[in-house]
Amino acid sequence: MSSILIKQGTIVTMDERDSIVRGDLLIEGDRIASIGSNGQTGDTVIDASGCVVIPGFVQTHIHLCQTLFRGSADDLALIDWLKKRVWPMEAAHTAGSVAASARLGIAELIKGGTTCALTMETVNHTGEVFRVVEESGFRATVGKCMMDKGDEVPSALQEITSDSIEQSVALLEEWHGKANGRIRYCFAPRFAVSCTRELLEQVGRLARERGVMIHTHASENRTECEMVESETGLRNVAYLNQVGLTGSHVALAHCVHLSKDEIETLLQTKTNVVHCPSSNLKLGSGIAPVAELLERGVSVSLGADGAACNNRLDMFTEMRTAALLQKALHGPEVLPARRALRMATIDGAIAMGLDADIGSIEVGKKADLAVIRLGGIHTSPAARDVVSSIVYSAEASDVRSVVVDGRILMNERKLLTLDESEVINRAEVETARLLGRAGLK
Ligand SMILES: [Zn+2]
Numbered sequence: 001m002s003s004i005l006i007k008q009g010t011i012v013t014m015d016e017r018d019s020i021v022r023g024d025l026l027i028e029g030d031r032i033a034s035i036g037s038n039g040q041t042g043d044t045v046i047d048a049s050g051c052v053v054i055p056g057f058v059q060t061h062i063h064l065c066q067t068l069f070r071g072s073a074d075d076l077a078l079i080d081w082l083k084k085r086v087w088p089m090e091a092a093h094t095a096g097s098v099a100a101s102a103r104l105g106i107a108e109l110i111k112g113g114t115t116c117a118l119t120m121e122t123v124n125h126t127g128e129v130f131r132v133v134e135e136s137g138f139r140a141t142v143g144k145c146m147m148d149k150g151d152e153v154p155s156a157l158q159e160i161t162s163d164s165i166e167q168s169v170a171l172l173e174e175w176h177g178k179a180n181g182r183i184r185y186c187f188a189p190r191f192a193v194s195c196t197r198e199l200l201e202q203v204g205r206l207a208r209e210r211g212v213m214i215h216t217h218a219s220e221n222r223t224e225c226e227m228v229e230s231e232t233g234l235r236n237v238a239y240l241n242q243v244g245l246t247g248s249h250v251a252l253a254h255c256v257h258l259s260k261d262e263i264e265t266l267l268q269t270k271t272n273v274v275h276c277p278s279s280n281l282k283l284g285s286g287i288a289p290v291a292e293l294l295e296r297g298v299s300v301s302l303g304a305d306g307a308a309c310n311n312r313l314d315m316f317t318e319m320r321t322a323a324l325l326q327k328a329l330h331g332p333e334v335l336p337a338r339r340a341l342r343m344a345t346i347d348g349a350i351a352m353g354l355d356a357d358i359g360s361i362e363v364g365k366k367a368d369l370a371v372i373r374l375g376g377i378h379t380s381p382a383a384r385d386v387v388s389s390i391v392y393s394a395e396a397s398d399v400r401s402v403v404v405d406g407r408i409l410m411n412e413r414k415l416l417t418l419d420e421s422e423v424i425n426r427a428e429v430e431t432a433r434l435l436g437r438a439g440l441k
Contacts, residue, residue: 001029004408005042006371006401009053010386011035014345014360018338020386025053027367030180030406035363046401046411048371052386054341055360056115056368056402057315058348061215061253061274061303064129064142065090065098065122067105068431069308072440078221078283083152085440086308090122090145091154092438098125100430102132103423107415108313110138112396113370115404118215118251118274118303118352120145120188123157123164130175133183137409137417139368141352142175143188143215144168146203150194161199165206172210181357182405186213189245191220192228192236197243204244213249213353216240219262220254221285237262237271246271251351253303254279255293256286263289263296272299272351275343277321278312279305291326291334301348314396319344323391337391371401 004027011021013035021036025048034040066086073085093101098121109117116139121129126144133140146168147153148161168187176185187203189195195203207214219225219236228236237258240246246269253274255266266273275288293300302322304313319340326335349359357366374382374389376398383389402410409417435441 003028003042004044006046006048009048011053051371051373055345056370058116059303060118060301060348062117062119063306064102064105066306066308068101070311073308088438091156095125097430097434099128100426102129104427106136106138107418107423112314113399115368139182141184141186143186146189147194148199149196186215188215191217200243215251218252219257256288266298274303276305279309291330301351337387340391367406369403373400
């Protein structure tokens with residue numbers, strides 16, 4: 001069994017005691033073998049002096065297939081953004097462009113210290129995303145987008161209900177649990193507006209039967225909420241609850257517009273909310289009631305959403321923005337740095353049902369870690385509390401090294417499983433072709 005020694009770092013464990021430990025961290029195989037002892041050796045050594053070591057970030061709402069759309073869908077509200085830009089571009093995807101998009105997204109995630117993501121892909125070519133996750137060493141729970149309803153949907157994205165279910169189950173059977181458990185499947189109906197009741201009910205039932213997550217969007221935008229309410233007579237979350245899309249295995253991205261009753265439903269059903277502050281701001285969707293959700297005890301974790309609406313996939317931006325937004329609404333004491341870092345790590349792992357293995361640095365857990373160098377101009381002088389530095393001052397380019405499943409994916413900012421310049425070049429070529437096919441050039 002090979003070993004990695006991360007030497008002389010400040011280890012922010014995010015365990016139950018919130019321990020901060022100075023010393024070495026030893027990885028044996030895919031797991032953490034010891035924390036804080038000194039004088040050990042490893043087959044590979046990462047020098048972490050002057051660095052903090054944190055559990056890798058867990059982003060619970062990402063669209064890898066949209067990374068190529070960065071900068072091509074700006075300054076629109078949700079429904080226009082979908083109909084005029086995102087759906088035509090998703091419809092124009094080929095296997096090659098999806099793979100290029102996933103590589104670019106995963107490269108960006110790794111470079112910013114994210115080690116695990118819950119992703120919703122497009123209707124077609126989701127197998128390509130799984131292959132890229134497998135080859136890159138990244139950890140992800142991936143779902144094929146499901147869409148069997150809606151107007152102005154390009155024909156390439158219009159599905160027959162039974163086909164959508166069959167293709168999803170086929171991907172589940174092919175990929176769930178692969179690569180030492182690093183790869184998992186989730187059902188990913190796009191949102192209530194894009195799916196028939198029949199599809200949602202089948203997804204609700206199948207997810208329970210198969211023991212996999214459901215990942216969807218909910219109550220992001222007022223127009224969307226009105227569309228669902230006028231069709232179903234129910235508030236969005238009440239409708240999702242009725243069709244079986246609530247529970248501790250369900251992640252609802254956004255939840256910006258919630259009634260008191262809907263918050264109660266989320267709490268009672270232990271449904272996970274994914275807060276995407278940058279995306280909500282850029283699409284002008286509103287500000288999610290995160291302080292209230294946290295106070296009530298609803299699970300809230302963080303995601304960058306896609307590059308089409310953010311335009312970065314950077315957890316530092318999301319932590320900081322999440323904290324600042326709630327302070328603007330409720331005062332500076334609300335959502336302190338430590339809570340933001342929990343949302344970005346262990347709370348994301350809990351939402352994905354992976355907290356027994358990842359989300360904190362503990363002996364026996366999987367080695368999913370990020371090593372961050374503090375001490376640059378923007379992180380000096382060193383804060384007495386390193387968590388403050390991580391949440392409020394640090395940025396993605398401060399991440400030096402990243403380990404997933406006991407394998408080094410980036411060392412001293414060099415990606416080891418992806419060729420960075422090739423990833424960028426391929427993204428440029430595929431984006432030009434894709435925009436041409438979508439008629440957006
Ligand atoms: Zn999204």
